[in-house]
Amino acid sequence: MEYLLMVNRLVAVDDSNYRLPEPVVGALATDASNPETPLGAAISTAAGIIDGLVDDDTTDNRERIQSYLDRGGSWVVPATTGRYRVHGALEVHLPGTSLSAWGAPIRQSLNGQSLFNVTVPDVTITGVDAIGSLGPLDITGMNAAWEMSITASRWTVVNAYTGAHRLSIPWIRGRGFDSVVRVTSWNRSAGANGTRVKDVSVGTLLCENVEFGLVVQGTERFSYAEIKGSYKCPVSGPRPPHLVYFSGTSNENIDASCGRAVAASFEGGVVPGQAFQFKGMSGGHVASLLAEGCPGVLNVMDSTDFTIDFVSSLGDTCVDQYGSIALSQTTTLSNVRVGRAVVRMTSDGIPFRLVSGSDSRFAELDFEVNHTTNGTLHDVSLAGTRNTIDSVRVRNVGTKAWRGLGLWAGAGHRVRNITLEGMRVGVDVRGTATDAIIGFNPTTVALHATEGLAKIMVAPGSAPSLVLPGTPPAASRLRVVDDFTVAPETLAGFGPGWTVQAGTWTVDYAAGEAGETAGTSQSNVYRDAGAANVTIDVDVKLRGLPGVVARRVSATEYIAVYLSTTAVTIAKRDGTLTTLATQAGAYQQDRWYRLRVDVFGAVVSVTINDVPTLTHTLTGGDETKFGTSTLHGLFSSSSAGVSKFKNLRIAAI
Structure with a gap:
């Protein structure tokens, strides 16, 4: 070992061939490997290793780890085949602190606590494999303000508050927590909402037995590379869960950069929820959202100038009236762009519904539905104003049928290429949907063999301004x-x-x-x-x-x-x-x-x-x-x- 060679040379500088006696060498080696000895503590500190931890999953290691975090700097939780128990939250309160816990599982045993609370900038936390509840997830007591209040949050791995700018989490896994990473603009000292948290980045986030993988509210330039795992609605869950949840109503989350998110499954529970929800987005981009066996894939609310490249949901079990892909507003929804969306329904449900909002565009919608009832709802519906679908395909493989495409309300909608199969009614244009242009082609709309009624249905109010491919232009002699x-x-x-x-x-x-x-x-x-x-x-x-x-x-x-x-x-x-x-x-x-x-x-x-x-x-x-x-x-x-x-x-x- 380098330190033994160094000691040998120090004690025998006049003889390069001199070596310490074996008993001395053995004693030094023992002291060096024991962080409780002065030599061991010095070596451990120099290497940034947190010493004195007990990996029996019983001893509380919180105070020991906290004592190192209180010094600032960079620290390593030593790898172990056991597990470190922590009873209470670890406070990261010095800027520039770094903690690595590769190969060192940590269990938070105190209800109502995060594992890490971060309130300062330039912090790095990586390699954390965190365990919360060992049994069913229970968040009883969570109140309506949970997005912004730690006192109402249970089992969060990393909870970042206002001031935690440039927080970096290259890799993290959470099991048995309400959420794995939560980043909000809550000001702990003031007990109120504060300034946005800027430039937080998450590399890989893995999770299971959680209500949320990621929760974000009040951020600027937040980014993640990859989120993978399952989610559930826990006992006494107050609202729908999501693997990824950006929360807000008006520009709370600015210019987010999101990579790939994969919801491997929905583990069930009291209240189902779409795998991914984005609210309060201003600008920002998502590369891909993939779900399998989930009760819906995507909800977008109160967002502007927001783009999603690809959405996929296989084995979709959504039965919610707002659909597997739902878009709406309580304040403003505008200029949302979705590149391609693929949904394969196993339930008798709705794949897509735009409830309100304006000037949004969907390049390609590719849906398969499985209707077991005859319904008057629509597989795809548009409301709001000036929304556009460039291409839509819906194939019904069920024994019964619904209506395919519905222009429910609003002026100026555009739907270009329409392919429908197995429909009760192909296209339904309501009286309050005016100035619409529809690329309706009877040859690409097929009715259900036993339940089909009409390829297109148009209410009187929309007729004067509805433009179909066969509609004569104003200057035409054909009237x-x-x-x-x-x-x-x-x-x-x-x-x-x-x-x-x-x-x-x-x-x-x-x-x-x-x-x-x-x-x-x-x-x-x-x-x-x-x-x-x-x-x-x-x-x-x-x-x-x-x-x-x-x-x-x-x-x-x-x-x-x-x-x-x-x-x-x-x-x-x-x-x-x-x-x-x-x-x-x-x-x-x-x-x-x-x-x-x-x-x-x-x-x-x-x-x-x-x-x-x-x-x-x-x-x-x-x-x-x-x-x-x-x-x-x-x-x-x-x-x-x-x-x-x-x-x-x-x-x-």
């Missing part, structure tokens, strides 16, 4: 495009913009067909096309007298053009239905025909399957009475309940 796939909120009858004048009309939204089902004479429905001179194109299935109405003035005043098995007829209803012109022909019952009617000025022209068939010029005052109305629609009479219409187009001439 109405209706494939009869858009359902109203009642899931009965025509979509927004239509008025039923007479008859019993139904719409098969899945097939894209409208029909008059009662065989009522002179049944009709109409809508405003914004032009009197129009071309009306529609496919009609011949049964009875199917056709169109043009320039409707009132319930008993309109132009009607209809088809029968023997002729094409132009008629007017002016109290009673009167034939104006007819052209004989042979048409087959139950066959589809493309009917085109051009109404320009006083001239009405009819084309069947692209063949010009009949023309009539309105005279005798008809050209005036039926000259300016912009209301046009469908006509059916004596159809025996099986007249059908599809692919309606109305264009201005």
Whole structure:
């Protein structure tokens, strides 16, 4: 050993070959290895080793460790195959203090205490493997202010307060604690909230049998590299637990830099909670959030200018009405960005819900759900204002079905690429969701085999400002495009913009067909096309007298053009239905025909399957009475309940 060689040379400087006698060497070695001897204490102190610790998991080592921390400097808890018991909190109160405890498990045996309290800057704590409760986790007595008060916190490994700037925790593990690392702006001496804690960094944090892995509130430039473990709701837990929890309501956490967090499981308990919750974020970035077997993956509240690259939740058991991924505000939620989110639900639950907030964007949502009930809730829903989803895919593998995408409320939402499978209703646009642009494509929306109702459902209030891919631009001559796939909120009858004048009309939204089902004479429905001179194109299935109405003035005043098995007829209803012109022909019952009617000025022209068939010029005052109305629609009479219409187009001439 170096110190023995040094002693040999000191006692025999005139003889380089001299060596101490073996008994002396043995005595020196014994003293050097015993920190209770002057020589051992000096060597231990020089090496930064905390001496005099007992690793029997019974003896209280708190005072011994505290005596070294009171000196400041850098210290090492010696590695052991046993375990060091500490009964009470260790106070780190001198700036620049460093403690390393690699291979030295420590158990905190006093309820209601942290293992380390840090109130000063430039502290390093690493290699700590801490054990709290040896049995079920119990935080009975925790009060509502627990995020900011140590007196209301139980079983925290490292508790950092205002002033603990640049705290570094390269590696830490906690088991049987309420939380492993807690960093808040609480001022212990003042007993009140203080200034933000700046530049705290956590390297690797591991945990199990905890309510929270990490709790943060009131920080600036906080960072972590990796957090891994499980979490649970303990006995008498007052609120939902999370593996990672940033708390706040308004800019409490500024410019956080978060790496990878993995919630391996939810260990159960009284109240479930999403694996990760971020509140009060101002700026900041998260690389990835991964969960498995958890009751939800992510909750973001009251945050601005905050970005998350990737979110994944496999075997998701969420049943909360706000969803596995939930975003909302009590103050402000805006400009939140999520790159890609993947959720695979095993429960009959909701994968995504944005309750409130504005100007947030989600690049890719990829969800699989497993519905066992027929519901009116949505797998994906947007409220707030001006929120955007670039791409969304929802696949339902359940025996029952819900509604896929819902624009619940608010103006200016944008949803671009939509792929839905196994839906009861594909897209649902509520009346309070206005100025929306939706990339709806009927070919990428598949209804449930037995429970499907409609690929898209639109409430009347949203219709004037809803923009679908087939919606004509304002400058277009095309004024109405209706494939009869858009359902109203009642899931009965025509979509927004239509008025039923007479008859019993139904719409098969899945097939894209409208029909008059009662065989009522002179049944009709109409809508405003914004032009009197129009071309009306529609496919009609011949049964009875199917056709169109043009320039409707009132319930008993309109132009009607209809088809029968023997002729094409132009008629007017002016109290009673009167034939104006007819052209004989042979048409087959139950066959589809493309009917085109051009109404320009006083001239009405009819084309069947692209063949010009009949023309009539309105005279005798008809050209005036039926000259300016912009209301046009469908006509059916004596159809025996099986007249059908599809692919309606109305264009201005």
